[in-house]
Amino acid sequence: MPLALLALAISAFGIGTTEFVTNGLLPEVADDLSVSIPTAGLLTSGYAMGVVVGAPVLTAVTTRMRRKHLLIGLMVLFIVGNLVAAVAPNYALLMGGRIISALCHGAFFGVGSVVAANLVSPQKKAGAISLMFTGLTLANVLGMPMGTLLGQHFGWRSAFWGVVALGVIGLIGIAVLVPNQPNEEGSGLRGELAAFRKPQVWLGLAVTAVGFSGLLASFTYVAPMMTDVAGFSDSSITWLLMLYGLGLVVGNYAGGKAADRALTATIFTLLIALAVVLTIFTFTAHNKVSAAATLFVLGGVGFGTIPPLQTRVMQLAGGPATLVSAANIAAFNLGAAVGAWLGGVTIDAGLGYTSPNWVGAIITTCGIALAVVSVGMERRKRAGALPSVTEQPVAPASAPQH
Numbered sequence: 001m002p003l004a005l006l007a008l009a010i011s012a013f014g015i016g017t018t019e020f021v022t023n024g025l026l027p028e029v030a031d032d033l034s035v036s037i038p039t040a041g042l043l044t045s046g047y048a049m050g051v052v053v054g055a056p057v058l059t060a061v062t063t064r065m066r067r068k069h070l071l072i073g074l075m076v077l078f079i080v081g082n083l084v085a086a087v088a089p090n091y092a093l094l095m096g097g098r099i100i101s102a103l104c105h106g107a108f109f110g111v112g113s114v115v116a117a118n119l120v121s122p123q124k125k126a127g128a129i130s131l132m133f134t135g136l137t138l139a140n141v142l143g144m145p146m147g148t149l150l151g152q153h154f155g156w157r158s159a160f161w162g163v164v165a166l167g168v169i170g171l172i173g174i175a176v177l178v179p180n181q182p183n184e185e186g187s188g189l190r191g192e193l194a195a196f197r198k199p200q201v202w203l204g205l206a207v208t209a210v211g212f213s214g215l216l217a218s219f220t221y222v223a224p225m226m227t228d229v230a231g232f233s234d235s236s237i238t239w240l241l242m243l244y245g246l247g248l249v250v251g252n253y254a255g256g257k258a259a260d261r262a263l264t265a266t267i268f269t270l271l272i273a274l275a276v277v278l279t280i281f282t283f284t285a286h287n288k289v290s291a292a293a294t295l296f297v298l299g300g301v302g303f304g305t306i307p308p309l310q311t312r313v314m315q316l317a318g319g320p321a322t323l324v325s326a327a328n329i330a331a332f333n334l335g336a337a338v339g340a341w342l343g344g345v346t347i348d349a350g351l352g353y354t355s356p357n358w359v360g361a362i363i364t365t366c367g368i369a370l371a372v373v374s375v376g377m378e379r380r381k382r383a384g385a386l387p388s389v390t391e392q393p394v395a396p397a398s399a400p401q402h
Helices: 003-033 037-061 067-087 091-118 122-154 156-177 189-197 199-219 222-229 234-261 263-284 288-304 306-317 322-348 355-383
Strands: none
Touching: 003 037, 003 067, 003 091, 003 122, 003 156, 003 222, 003 234, 037 091, 037 189, 037 322, 067 091, 067 156, 091 122, 091 306, 091 322, 122 156, 122 234, 122 288, 122 306, 189 199, 189 322, 199 222, 199 263, 199 288, 199 306, 199 322, 199 355, 222 234, 222 288, 234 263, 234 288, 234 306, 263 288, 263 306, 263 355, 288 306, 306 322, 322 355
8 A cells, every 4th residue: 555545544533523423412512512412513514614615715726836735735624624723612602613614624535545546556546545535444443433532531622633743644644655646648637628518527426416415414423323212322423333343444454455347236235225224223222232233234335435436537527626526525515405404404393303304315325316317318319329438548747757
């Protein structure tokens, strides 16, 4: 494994920890700041919307920057946002800190995906991207549970101070280990925007946003679901989150490997599995053993979709892919924001803490329908003797020395 991938994974670990740390601390945050649990859940939506805005905007205005310099700047912004969250005296400033730190998220993973893809041969690009995202999945195994444990024993602010420390470590890792890759020729803003003239790129982004949305509709409310429905104690949330995180690690790795062999089949298999597991979770959440087992599987199939969906959109760009890659990260988080919001709507409507599961299943099913449309368009292209993007390797994102 190139050491640069390790640096990206370390930084992804810090970013992933702050993205999801509030999920395990919703009761503590809600109680301390005198808001409802669904309102506290909007901290996930607020973060996601910060990613939606920051991913394309920051990537667009920095297209001429060397990728290493950009990654360093993004980690500085991440640290500042978490400092604001750690000292926030009220809900509004906590939300503000969440949004500041989120602005760097999409651009980081968008640029990082291109850097990771450049480090390996074309047939291993999805695997390289999944290795970078391993940091994000490990954040769910270690970072988020430890943040929850800190928050429950020393106050929720201590979790954000821990994230600040992770951000500093990630910043040092990038400065030391990531090579100063040159940008590819023609990768300015005009070249990056050219990909968005392709309807298939927009459809690919839609598949990502809608298909992934179902996971966060459910997971945002996992803490009250496990305690109020399954009957676990508050202290059990830490190990349940670790169990979920183990599922993420397995799914992310397997999804990347499978996507390198059969990209389209992997996407369909995982999206269908996600819809099925969410449906089942509505019923299994009422028993401790089945709830814990389903939570593990949910993490696996949910995060398993990330490497293949990210790889597919980068392929669809057919050229400079940094901005498209960042836009797809924004699409993931737009789906997360909408999913978290819809889950909260059903809870507020009195439908119970299991209602986000069946809502998530419906949303992901809509994503599957969009994927069917997308693949149908590609088949019509092949029938018309046009090359299929699906079978092409990701175009290198920098000139030889994605």
